[in-house]
Amino acid sequence: MSSYMTAAEAAAALGISRATLYAYVSRGMLTSVPADAANDSGRQNAPPSDHPSRPQSRRYAAAEVRRLARRKADGKRAGKVAQKVLDWGVPVLESSITLIADGKLFYRGQDAIALARHASLEEVAALLWECPPRRVLEASAAPIAVAQWSAWLKLWSAHSPLERALVLLPSAAAQMPRIWAQGRDAQLETGTQLMRLLAAALVGAAPSSEPLHRQLAHAWGVRSRAQAELLRAALVLCADHELNASAFTVRCITSTGMHLFGAAAGGLAALGGPSHGGETTRVAALFDEAAHADDLHRYLAQRLAADEFGATPKLPGFGHPLYPGGDPRARLLLDLLAQHASARSPMDEVDALAHAVAETTGARPTLDYALAAIERVLALPRGAAFTLFAAARVTGWIAHALEQNADGRLIRPRARYVGKFAGESGDER
Incomplete structure (x- = not known):
């Protein structure tokens, strides 16, 4: 069996015309080599070369x-559709929990921003x-x-x-x-305790039935009621976001x-x-680097130019595929943060970075940017942004x-096998 095919053989194997075959090559779906190179590779069964000026002289x-x-x-069996749905594509399963549409976020049909x-x-x-x-507020202690x-x-x-939460959840x-227990009442009680x-594990404190934003404010030494309300708003906007990686x-x-604890440990x-x-x-880390840059725009230009060797430049905390017009969660939180930031806080740095990125790339802040900004401007402990999220x-x-x-x-999707079969090794002679 030869390791290479002629154009006619490749087109027949794919069930397409030669013109389509050449289009596949031009679009990067297939590669080809000159027939002479295929012959010189040591494969004894390589077919004879066609005229070198013709496309048929290429081998596949x-x-x-x-x-x-x-x-x-x-x-033909929807394999391509299955691949697309796993990457910001069409819906893969039905849910009545959260909707993201037209730049808005809804929980059970209610506007999350409101x-x-x-x-x-x-x-x-x-x-x-x-x-x-009251079922959540009055649940028994763990x-x-x-x-x-x-x-x-x-x-x-x-x-x-x-790290602390990943250890303590299984222990608890x-x-x-x-x-x-699978009963509805037992599940709700377990969910609240979870x-x-x-x-408590995230902030390193004793479990409490007090509203969560107050627990965090107390753990982090936030005394301002307005700033505690900002934490409350952030928690609400982090509650769910449809079928993201952790929810899936x-x-x-x-x-x-x-059980719920095991599922939550995986989500975490x-x-x-x-x-x-x-x-x-x-x-x-981006905030830290930008704060020490002599010229913010020059820093961003250098950062973007070095981004992953030709990949689409992307800064952490900017540009959300589901919100082309900007993440509404970030917009609200940054507005509230600006209203309640102290005069000596680095709020100006947060705004300056967001404006500079918008001017450079057109990208708008995401929820991650807003959470990290809250951590920085309110001088919360390192990792507080992730704690709010989780x-x-x-x-x-x-x-x-x-x-x-x-x-x-x-839930058991299928994978498309693209590996080798016996007889298809590149070591054939």
Whole structure:
């Protein structure tokens, strides 16, 4: 079996005309080599060369042609659609939790921006979980002894909020007597306890039934009521964002029958990645670099020019694919932050960077930028931006888990195999 095909053989294998074959090459879908080069490669069965001035004198790697043929076959079975839906594409499953449309965000049909102006995270959790607010506010405390929790916190006090939470959630799960219960009431109680324990683990404090924005304000020494209200608004806007990586992870884990604590631990791990909630750390680093730049515009030009060797330039915290006109969550939070920032805060630096990036690239700030700005301007502990994100997003994960449980089906997509088969190795002689 030859490792190369003629144009006629490749076109026949793909079920296309030679003109389409040459178009595939020009679009980068296939590569070709001169026939003489194929002959010189030592493959004894390479076909004889056509006239060198003709396209037919090119040869096509057989393995590459067969991989493309398999992709085309999958395409007829919606394989191409499946690939597109995993990358900011068309919807992949049905949900009644969150809608992102026309530059707006809705929780159960209610405008999230409007909710952020007055609602608490607990009220939004009740909305997302479809239960009365008092069910969240009056849930019983987690059955974990204060001494036990304090001992755990002491062991992990030197670690980051993410690391501490990833350890303490499974530890707490082992203490929960109703963690596997599937009844609606038990699930709501477990969800509320999970929400409180995660927040406590993130900030390194004892679990509390106090509204979460007040817990964070107390842990971070925020005494201004207006600034505490800013934390409340940020939590509401972080509660859910449709089928992002962490929510999809939670749904996949839940679909296997895993309990809420296990699903949330998976969601937390996904959230911590630098392309998800962990982007807040990258934005914080961007703030540090920009603050030390002698010329902000020159710094941005150099930063963008060096970005990933020709890839589309992208700065952390800017440009959201689902909000071409700008992330409304960031817009509200930055407006509120400007209203409540102290005179000596670095708010001017935050605004200057956002304006400079807009002038340079046209990109607008995202939620990650706004959260990192809150951390910087209010002088919160390092990692507070991620804590805001994670402490709030667990409410959305719980809503997705409850919805997935009600659906009852295992999430099990298929993969398109593009590897080698026996006889297609490049080592053929």
